[in-house]
Amino acid sequence: MSIFSKMESPEYLPRKGRDSEEEGDGPVSGISGFRYNPPLALPDPYGVPPFDRRLLARMKWALLATLLFSVSTPFTKIFADRYPPLFLSALLYAGSVFGASVGILPFLGLAPKSPGEFLGKGGISRTSRWALAGSILIGGVAAPVLLMVGLSGARASQGSLLMNAEGIFTVLIAGFFFRERLTPRLIAGTILGGTGCALLSWKGSGQAGLWALPFLGAALLWALDSNILRYLSGINPLALTVWKGVGSSLLLFLLAFSLESVPRLTSDLLSVLLTGAVGYGISLVFFLRSIRLIGVSRTGAWFSFSPFLGALLSLLFLHEPVPGIFPVSFGILMVAAVLLQEKIPGTSAKETISG
Numbered sequence: 055m056s057i058f059s060k061m062e063s064p065e066y067l068p069r070k071g072r073d074s075e076e077e078g079d080g081p082v083s084g085i086s087g088f089r090y091n092p093p094l095a096l097p098d099p100y101g102v103p104p105f106d107r108r109l110l111a112r113m114k115w116a117l118l119a120t121l122l123f124s125v126s127t128p129f130t131k132i133f134a135d136r137y138p139p140l141f142l143s144a145l146l147y148a149g150s151v152f153g154a155s156v157g158i159l160p161f162l163g164l165a166p167k168s169p170g171e172f173l174g175k176g177g178i179s180r181t182s183r184w185a186l187a188g189s190i191l192i193g194g195v196a197a198p199v200l201l202m203v204g205l206s207g208a209r210a211s212q213g214s215l216l217m218n219a220e221g222i223f224t225v226l227i228a229g230f231f232f233r234e235r236l237t238p239r240l241i242a243g244t245i246l247g248g249t250g251c252a253l254l255s256w257k258g259s260g261q262a263g264l265w266a267l268p269f270l271g272a273a274l275l276w277a278l279d280s281n282i283l284r285y286l287s288g289i290n291p292l293a294l295t296v297w298k299g300v301g302s303s304l305l306l307f308l309l310a311f312s313l314e315s316v317p318r319l320t321s322d323l324l325s326v327l328l329t330g331a332v333g334y335g336i337s338l339v340f341f342l343r344s345i346r347l348i349g350v351s352r353t354g355a356w357f358s359f360s361p362f363l364g365a366l367l368s369l370l371f372l373h374e375p376v377p378g379i380f381p382v383s384f385g386i387l388m389v390a391a392v393l394l395q396e397k398i399p400g401t402s403a404k405e406t407i408s409g
Contacts, residue, residue, distance in 0.1 A: 115344035116356040126333025127364035128371040131210035138314040139202035144306030146330035151299040153335015157292045166290040185285035193279030194302030197272045204268030209374045214364035216269040218387045221394045222247040223277030243393025250386035
């Protein structure tokens with residue numbers, strides 16, 4: 055869910071040395087909002103000298119971010135069966151703001167340097183204002199609502215796996231609308247990913263593939279959000295994430311109370327807020343902390359496998375049945391996820407994204 059912010063401003067890049075790397079230049083994920091295209095085909099915890107145990111130890115932040123985000127999937131499914139989508143999305147985003155606020159702790163090194171920077175007193179250009187508004191509407195309102203709609207009528211394991219379509223849409227949007235050159239490997243990953251999503255959509259359920267439409271819609275919108283966010287590179291990533299969460303949750307609450315029959319608050323309230331805080335807020339903080347320590351590429355490479363872990367955790371916790379096509383689609387999409395992490399030649403590292 056696209057509340058994660060890209061962190062490419064100089065003060066957030068890892069220190070140069072043997073424990074840092076250059077960030078990727080390829081398409082970005084709306085879930086994480088980062089370019090995560092390492093030159094390695096797989097997350098590479100061993101791509102450093104054997105004696106450099108510090109970098110291996112710092113991998114824990116990326117692993118924790120991936121785990122916390124993935125764990126939220128089965129819990130979100132439970133709540134999606136109980137609450138209307140607008141109201142549930144509003145609660146999750148409100149919780150994410152509280153969770154992300156722990157990022158202001160000094161030892162994490164993520165907070166803006168001054169209150170003025172956090173409040174945006176330095177001024178935001180008209181282009182950035184329009185981009186932020188579009189990001190809130192597309193990635194903070196429409197996309198999560200579609201995801202909640204999908205989870206309310208489908209298995210969480212299949213829905214989580216189908217969210218790999220976001221990477222495919224991101225590549226296509228970057229290539230066709232932003233003229234980023236696509237390599238044969240990226241094209242192969244896109245075709246393979248599309249095949250895996252199609253198999254899962256049409257063969258994974260008896261609903262003629264209609265169950266997959268909300269997930270595909272959410273993936274498309276978050277992919278669009280990822281490309282829109284390239285216009286917000288000048289804003290502190292943590293501050294931008296908090297403000298985006300605040301704006302999204304307020305708008306969602308307004309829509310929920312206007313359009314839905316909002317249920318009475320029950321004991322689930324704290325549980326939903328906690329899911330948003332841990333799965334989307336604290337996970338974000340760990341993600342950004344990992345960026346500071348090991349770089350964009352390695353952090354994003356680990357996080358790109360969160361849909362697979364979310365699917366497995368849903369099978370484990372929710373005891374969902376496994377259709378015969380599920381393992382086949384799982385394998386195909388895993389290979390596609392690896393292929394889609396290649397650098398795109400001809401793109402500039404100066405093109406940044408915050409979300």
